[in-house]
Amino acid sequence: MGEASLENGCKSDLQLIDGVLPIVHSEALQRLMAMVRRIAPYPNAVLITGETGSGKELIARAIHNFSLRNHQAWVDVNCAALPEHLVESELFGYEKGAFSGADSGKPGFFEMAHQGTLFLDEIGELDPRVQVKLLRVLDNVSYYRLGGHKKISVDVRVIAATNRNLSEEVQAGRFRRDLYHRLSQIQLHVPPLRERKEDVIPMAEHFLAAQRKSAKFSPEVVEAFRRYAWPGNVRELKNVVAKAAMSSESEIIRLGDLPREVLHAGSGEPPPAPLLEGDLEEMERRMIEEALKRSGGDQTKAARQLGISRRTLSRKLKAYNAQESKAPSLGKLAAREQRYFRAALDLPVLLRCEGLPDQTGIAVNISSDGLGMKGLEHPPEPGKPLEMEFCLPETSITIRAKGRLTWMDNVGRAGIQFDSIDPRHMLQDWLMQQMVKEGWVESAKAGG
Numbered sequence: 001m002g003e004a005s006l007e008n009g010c011k012s013d014l015q016l017i018d019g020v021l022p023i024v025h026s027e028a029l030q031r032l033m034a035m036v037r038r039i040a041p042y043p044n045a046v047l048i049t050g051e052t053g054s055g056k057e058l059i060a061r062a063i064h065n066f067s068l069r070n071h072q073a074w075v076d077v078n079c080a081a082l083p084e085h086l087v088e089s090e091l092f093g094y095e096k097g098a099f100s101g102a103d104s105g106k107p108g109f110f111e112m113a114h115q116g117t118l119f120l121d122e123i124g125e126l127d128p129r130v131q132v133k134l135l136r137v138l139d140n141v142s143y144y145r146l147g148g149h150k151k152i153s154v155d156v157r158v159i160a161a162t163n164r165n166l167s168e169e170v171q172a173g174r175f176r177r178d179l180y181h182r183l184s185q186i187q188l189h190v191p192p193l194r195e196r197k198e199d200v201i202p203m204a205e206h207f208l209a210a211q212r213k214s215a216k217f218s219p220e221v222v223e224a225f226r227r228y229a230w231p232g233n234v235r236e237l238k239n240v241v242a243k244a245a246m247s248s249e250s251e252i253i254r255l256g257d258l259p260r261e262v263l264h265a266g267s268g269e270p271p272p273a274p275l276l277e278g279d280l281e282e283m284e285r286r287m288i289e290e291a292l293k294r295s296g297g298d299q300t301k302a303a304r305q306l307g308i309s310r311r312t313l314s315r316k317l318k319a320y321n322a323q324e325s326k327a328p329s330l331g332k333l334a335a336r337e338q339r340y341f342r343a344a345l346d347l348p349v350l351l352r353c354e355g356l357p358d359q360t361g362i363a364v365n366i367s368s369d370g371l372g373m374k375g376l377e378h379p380p381e382p383g384k385p386l387e388m389e390f391c392l393p394e395t396s397i398t399i400r401a402k403g404r405l406t407w408m409d410n411v412g413r414a415g416i417q418f419d420s421i422d423p424r425h426m427l428q429d430w431l432m433q434q435m436v437k438e439g440w441v442e443s444a445k446a447g448g
Helices: 027-039 056-066 084-092 128-138 166-171 177-183 197-211 219-227 233-247 260-267 280-294 299-306 310-325 424-438 441-447
Strands: 046-049 074-078 117-121 157-162 186-189 331-333 343-352 359-366 370-374 385-391 398-408 414-422
Touching: 027 056, 027 186, 027 424, 046 056, 056 074, 056 117, 056 157, 084 128, 128 177, 166 177, 197 219, 197 233, 219 260, 280 299, 280 310, 299 310, 343 424, 370 398, 385 414, 414 424
Parallel strands: 046 157, 046 186, 074 117, 117 157
Antiparallel strands: 186 331, 343 359, 343 385, 359 370, 370 414, 385 398, 398 414
16 A cells, blocks of 8 residues: 555645645644645545635645645636636637637646646536536546547546535536536535634734734734624635725724724624624524623523523523534545545554564554555565554554555655455444544545
8 A cells, every 4th residue: 555655745834825824723724634634645536615715725725735746737717707608618628710719729727737736616607518528527538629639638636616515506406416426526625714713813914914014903803803703704804904904094903994894793882784694593693692791601691681581591502512512524535535544643563474573663544455654674575465463542452454565665664555454344443433533524424
């Protein structure tokens, strides 16, 4: 198994779209970035979901950055911005004379991304006719440019993003089921900014420094930013900071420099009408938080202010606590891709091989197919049978396996492929638990 070396071939620094290091403080985004590192080296298609402005392109670029294709082309396409009559010609190219105005041939985005990554943003907007051709390319079928007679083959990793629920689009007949399953071999979900509030202030300070390096936020503005729901997510935060930086007459950004909706959210004044639109559950929660703050945490007083019973308030607070303590599902793996999930670890493994002394190496990752190893003092010949014994981390379960070395590099890292595992189901159960811990919650349920 050659998986252990993949991550080491990637760039060690993740960069944002504008070329600076990422600002990742929230646990949710840290876990998501860890998942990005894990899936980046593989060629599988990835579907990224999330609200508008939540940072889907950032995640897509991070996948490319950590992939083995990071030195090759990155091509991003906003499918919603392509005129309907030009989508096919832009994606797949055209030959001279293919249509009126085609005075010369032009390669499509797929050709431009050959051996690199093609990011298809707003994939849910694609015309059904183009979906058919896209599916064929994803299945490694050669295609023709528009008006062409020569087949073109490309090697492209496709990352798609959408703010739509594509499974509902499939049920409604607006998106092809086979294309959906082909794109969603791996799914990642970017949580909205309101669910990772620890990122708000660091991001805001970064955006402010990009506008005016010496400017600072007043404590009141920091509090307003923390309390605001940011329905427009990271994009809205960036725009608010940019406007405030331009309108402020001093080096301190104050409440008066903020838009009305953010200003009212931070001032304690009744919010303007636009804030009454949107998610009713979120609005109710904010009202409860405000009442608790005004009453100094006294639930009886807060319930009286809200016009609800003390029991109702207590029930809602318990529900909020349960939501916060539950790890969010940040990704899905198709059943076939679950097999290749690797759990990172630092685990002693006893190895036996005929003709060599027994030795202990360190496993750095494990999947249901094999181990990534380091520290082998007496490496066996590739292909020669091995016996292995190790205890699964945080358990008393001893795994005994047989396999063989498949590769080794000049610094002692090696890949071992399993031929048999005893007990196999125990290893698979443990790997499923690791998937749950890392955020692949729904995949683990589906795979079980």
